[in-house]
Amino acid sequence: MSILAVDNLEVSARIGTARIPVVSGLGFTLQRGSVLGVVGESGAGKSMIGRAIAQILPQGFSVTGGLSFLGQDLIGMPAEQRRMLLGRDIAFVPQEPLSGLNPVLTIGAQIDEHLARLGIGAKRARRDYALDMLNAVRLPRPADILGKYAHQLSGGMCQRVLIAMAFASRPKLLIADEPTTALDVTTQSRIVELIRDLQRSEGTSVIFITHDLRLAADISDQVLVLYAGRLAEYGPAKEIFADAAHPYTRCLQLSNPSVHASRIGLYSLPDRMPGISALGSIAGCLFGPRCPNVIDACREKTPRAVSVGEGHDVACIRSDLTARIDPPLRQAIDKKPYGASLLTVESVSKTFSMTSGIFRRTNFQAVRNINFTLQQNEFVGIVGESGSGKSTVARLLCGLETATEGKLVLAGRDVTGGDKVSRQHQRAHIQMVFQDPQSALNPRRSVASIITQAMEAAGQATWRDRLAKAEALLHEVGLPSDAALRFPSELSGGQKQRVNIARALCRAPEILVADEIVSGLDVSVQAQLLNLLLRLRSERSFSMVLISHDLAVVRYLCDRVFVMHKGEFVEAGPTADVFDHPQHPYTESLLAAVPRDFVADAARRDRRNGISPADEIV
Amino acid sequence: MLRSVFRSSRVLIGLTIVGILVVCAIFAPLIAPHDPNEQNLVSILLPPAWSEGGDPSFLLGTDSLGRDVLSRLIFGARVAMTVAVLASLGAMIVGAVLAYIAGYFGGRIDALIGRAVDVWMSFPPVILSLILMVGLGVGLRNVIFAIVAVDWTRFCRVIRSEVLVVRRKDYIAAAQLMGFSHPRVIVKEIVPATLPLLITLLSMEMGIAVIVEAILSFVGMSVSANTPAWGQMVADARQTIYEAPWNLFLPIFAIFLAVLGFNILGDGLRRTLDVRLIARGRT
Numbered sequence: 054m055s056i057l058a059v060d061n062l063e064v065s066a067r068i069g070t071a072r073i074p075v076v077s078g079l080g081f082t083l084q085r086g087s088v089l090g091v092v093g094e095s096g097a098g099k100s101m102i103g104r105a106i107a108q109i110l111p112q113g114f115s116v117t118g119g120l121s122f123l124g125q126d127l128i129g130m131p132a133e134q135r136r137m138l139l140g141r142d143i144a145f146v147p148q149e150p151l152s153g154l155n156p157v158l159t160i161g162a163q164i165d166e167h168l169a170r171l172g173i174g175a176k177r178a179r180r181d182y183a184l185d186m187l188n189a190v191r192l193p194r195p196a197d198i199l200g201k202y203a204h205q206l207s208g209g210m211c212q213r214v215l216i217a218m219a220f221a222s223r224p225k226l227l228i229a230d231e232p233t234t235a236l237d238v239t240t241q242s243r244i245v246e247l248i249r250d251l252q253r254s255e256g257t258s259v260i261f262i263t264h265d266l267r268l269a270a271d272i273s274d275q276v277l278v279l280y281a282g283r284l285a286e287y288g289p290a291k292e293i294f295a296d297a298a299h300p301y302t303r304c305l306q307l308s309n310p311s312v313h314a315s316r317i318g319l320y321s322l323p324d325r326m327p328g329i330s331a332l333g334s335i336a337g338c339l340f341g342p343r344c345p346n347v348i349d350a351c352r353e354k355t356p357r358a359v360s361v362g363e364g365h366d367v368a369c370i371r372s373d374l375t376a377r378i379d380p381p382l383r384q385a386i387d388k389k390p391y392g393a394s395l396l397t398v399e400s401v402s403k404t405f406s407m408t409s410g411i412f413r414r415t416n417f418q419a420v421r422n423i424n425f426t427l428q429q430n431e432f433v434g435i436v437g438e439s440g441s442g443k444s445t446v447a448r449l450l451c452g453l454e455t456a457t458e459g460k461l462v463l464a465g466r467d468v469t470g471g472d473k474v475s476r477q478h479q480r481a482h483i484q485m486v487f488q489d490p491q492s493a494l495n496p497r498r499s500v501a502s503i504i505t506q507a508m509e510a511a512g513q514a515t516w517r518d519r520l521a522k523a524e525a526l527l528h529e530v531g532l533p534s535d536a537a538l539r540f541p542s543e544l545s546g547g548q549k550q551r552v553n554i555a556r557a558l559c560r561a562p563e564i565l566v567a568d569e570i571v572s573g574l575d576v577s578v579q580a581q582l583l584n585l586l587l588r589l590r591s592e593r594s595f596s597m598v599l600i601s602h603d604l605a606v607v608r609y610l611c612d613r614v615f616v617m618h619k620g621e622f623v624e625a626g627p628t629a630d631v632f633d634h635p636q637h638p639y640t641e642s643l644l645a646a647v648p649r650d651f652v653a654d655a656a657r658r659d660r661r662n663g664i665s666p667a668d669e670i671v
Numbered sequence: 672m673l674r675s676v677f678r679s680s681r682v683l684i685g686l687t688i689v690g691i692l693v694v695c696a697i698f699a700p701l702i703a704p705h706d707p708n709e710q711n712l713v714s715i716l717l718p719p720a721w722s723e724g725g726d727p728s729f730l731l732g733t734d735s736l737g738r739d740v741l742s743r744l745i746f747g748a749r750v751a752m753t754v755a756v757l758a759s760l761g762a763m764i765v766g767a768v769l770a771y772i773a774g775y776f777g778g779r780i781d782a783l784i785g786r787a788v789d790v791w792m793s794f795p796p797v798i799l800s801l802i803l804m805v806g807l808g809v810g811l812r813n814v815i816f817a818i819v820a821v822d823w824t825r826f827c828r829v830i831r832s833e834v835l836v837v838r839r840k841d842y843i844a845a846a847q848l849m850g851f852s853h854p855r856v857i858v859k860e861i862v863p864a865t866l867p868l869l870i871t872l873l874s875m876e877m878g879i880a881v882i883v884e885a886i887l888s889f890v891g892m893s894v895s896a897n898t899p900a901w902g903q904m905v906a907d908a909r910q911t912i913y914e915a916p917w918n919l920f921l922p923i924f925a926i927f928l929a930v931l932g933f934n935i936l937g938d939g940l941r942r943t944l945d946v947r948l949i950a951r952g953r954t
């Protein structure tokens with residue numbers, strides 16, 4: 054039985070007097086108890102689909118077309134009747150967990166209100182019910198959580214509260230918008246498991262929106278790939294991932310690194326998806342400007358979705374050639390011979406003593422007895438879940454924190470003490486690329502001023518010198534030179550991260566410390582940045598300490614990896630060895646949390662068939 | 672950013688009121704029709720010129736010693752504006768410098784400054800300034816000192832919590848890694864981020880300083896008796912409240928106008944500067 058039938062759905066935005074379709078011509082049906090994954094880069098219109106179904110569109114957006122839920126027309130039905138359905142039969146978990154919760158009410162009060170609205174239980178019974186709900190999503194100490202406010206919980210906890218609330222009414226349809234983005238693998242797999250469990254036990258249908266194809270393939274029955282608000286490909290999840298028919302799907306797959314596959318190159322999709330205002334100016338296939346298979350015929354008219362298999366539709370006129378799109382060769386030049394040892398970390402520990410009041414102190418050991426060395430041109434990775442102490446290691450290396458025990462030797466000089474001379478030495482040799490470009494770039498400075506801040510600190514440099522230097526660095530990181538005079542708020546996430554990298558390169562450091570620099574970015578942007586780092590290494594020669602909760606990213610870039618758990622390195626070794634044959638149970642659990650790798654399967658199969666000449670450099 | 676500030680009607684109204692008062696204060700000897708202390712014992716308690724029995728040469732009437740009320744109001748603006756500007760600047764400098772140090776360095780120094788603020792704020796502010804004035808004696812300089820000594824905490828507390836937010840941004844750490852010294856990080860990265868808040872607090876504080884000065888001069892604890900001040904005029908007018916209610920009403924209105932001007936200005940600045948700041952920081 055079909056729960057939801059979508060036919061020729063169009064969501065359009067009113068811009069001035071014009072109506073511009075953000076989502077257009079979309080159709081699919083969702084069967085009872087099945088999971089539909091919706092995939093695409095950010096801005097593809099994924100959230101719009103979810104919001105159109107749940108009827109919570111932003112101001113100025115309108116929906117046309119067929120949208121029927123259990124045979125009832127969602128668009129035409131009276132508002133009163135729709136309100137009865139939403140929140141009860143159709144539950145929605147919004148993309149930003151904090152925006153879904155009221156900041157001035159406790160979690161308990163909100164759940165209670167929600168349950169009261171659903172008409173569940175008497176006041177007394179509702180509290181017990183709420184506790185059960187929180188238990189079901191495996192939140193620790195639910196009774197405490199009821200008394201807290203949203204801002205006192207982590208993102209993952211808020212997400213779980215919202216999921217618990219969504220499931221409270223035993224909905225027939227759950228729409229989850231990026232419920233796992235920006236969570237570490239362990240939390241992510243816990244949430245996926247939860248949705249899957251509840252889906253199985255209640256027979257709920259789920260629309261799972263994500264930009265992570267691998268995750269979508271893992272959790273879904275069907276997958277819908279969206280490009281610029283149009284259907285690119287729709288079909289059975291496993292089939293799409295084993296045998297992508299649309300070039301966009303294939304390119305997304307090839308730009309996603311894999312934890313298990315040996316190191317083939319990453320496909321780097323050029324540019325960005327056009328924004329709504331640019332859509333009108335593209336003739337024919339909207340993916341044309343970025344498509345490796347584009348020919349003149351593609352520009353003549355918008356390709357219609359055609360069937361290429363049972364329940365498998367593709368909007369491409371040359372889908373038979375899609376499988377021939379190859380991952381690029383991983384150039385031997387990627388890898389430079391190691392040089393002398395640059396950095397030695399010996400039994401370093403860091404204990405924070407937190408002052409509460411003038412005399413009271415509590416101690417917390419964030420990093421415990423870590424050891425490693427780093428050679429010239431070597432890229433090492435540090436993985437672990439959030440809170441394991443990875444960022445503290447980064448800050449210790451850069452000299453933003455001082456070690457409480459142990460020794461740090463950098464380029465022949467002991468810099469453990471953190472005195473002024475050591476700090477200067479550190480600053481000349483190590484620079485950091487920060488995690489969140491939003492917080493790492495001063496919104497009041499222009500890009501050129503940010504990038505050349507080191508010259509400002511050294512004094513003397515004129516603005517003209519700085520501008521020239523900034524333009525050279527922008528060129529190196531692949532940004533146009535007119536970006537120099539823009540402000541961070543005028544850049545996209547990927548562009549901000551490039552500025553972040555350019556700033557770190559300004560003093561030509563020998564070591565870059567990069568803390569989660571691609572988390573939360575689209576795979577296509579991530580691939581561009583990862584390839585940028587490899588290119589920079591071959592051009593400039595530097596070493597890198599890459600900190601990430603994404604094991605695949607570390608596998609792609611790093612030769613050696615350290616697995617960090619509760620402040621300690623629990624496992625270390627060459628990346629391939631550690632990820633293919635983990636020794637420590639914690640490493641195993643991290644690897645187990647990664648969704649199964651259909652992409653790697655596909656790549657391997659291609660190699661077997663001799664289609665893809667992916668080479669391996671290990 | 673500046674353009675949108677001047678497009679706000681609140682800012683414009685506030686600036687107009689404050690501007691008029693400042694002009695009165697600066698050019699008092701030129702504008703005032705009489706010497707504010709000149710006594711005309713033949714024409715005491717004259718009503719304003721337009722009412723019955725008024726004298727056109729005393730536009731707003733005279734007080735119980737026959738002094739021209741308009742001239743006294745205009746000269747009174749001198750004390751009010753001097754105190755408003757200097758005392759709030761002083762309070763801002765003391766409070767903000769301590770706030771930047773506490774918020775930026777954190778740890779023990781922060782705990783110490785925080786504790787000092789708490790202790791300080793546990794005294795009722797008006798009582799504290801009265802005690803200070805009794806100890807110091809009257810005089811413009813002492814009034815200013817007393818207000819600074821009481822009100823720096825207001826700045827310190829608010830700005831410190833703002834500094835804590837900015838301090839956690841990665842661009843602060845980045846500036847350190849680029850080789851900026853601590854004072855330079857504070858001046859170049861943190862102060863600009865807190866500037867809108869600083870400006871807003873400053874104009875609010877000016878309104879508060881006007882009130883505090885009026886209270887002090889009302890109880891005779893501000894400037895010496897031969898310098899006209901609005902609070903003093905209110906105090907003087909109490910005895911003749913039935914014969915000459917306007918003598919009481921006019922200085923109160925002047926105080927009200929000054930406070931209103933500063934508050935509207937502060938509110939307008941808060942709306943234009945702060946909102947943009949928040950929107951920029953979050954998007």
Ligand SMILES: Nc1ncnc2c1ncn2[C@@H]1O[C@H](COP(=O)(O)OP(=O)(O)O)[C@@H](O)[C@H]1O
Binds near residue numbers: 095096
């Ligand atoms: N509140 C809004 N106002 C105007 N345009 C919006 C708004 N929200 C999203 N859009 C636009 O709608 C398009 C689809 O966005 P969205 O559904 O959020 O994409 P996704 O979820 O795939 O990242 C994008 O071009 C985006 O810029």
Ligand code: SF4
Binds near residue numbers: 372
């Ligand atoms: S229709 Fe042409 S441009 Fe569009 S995806 Fe297919 S091959 Fe590429």
Ligand SMILES: [Mg+2]
Binds near residue numbers: 100148230231
């Ligand atoms: Mg979205």
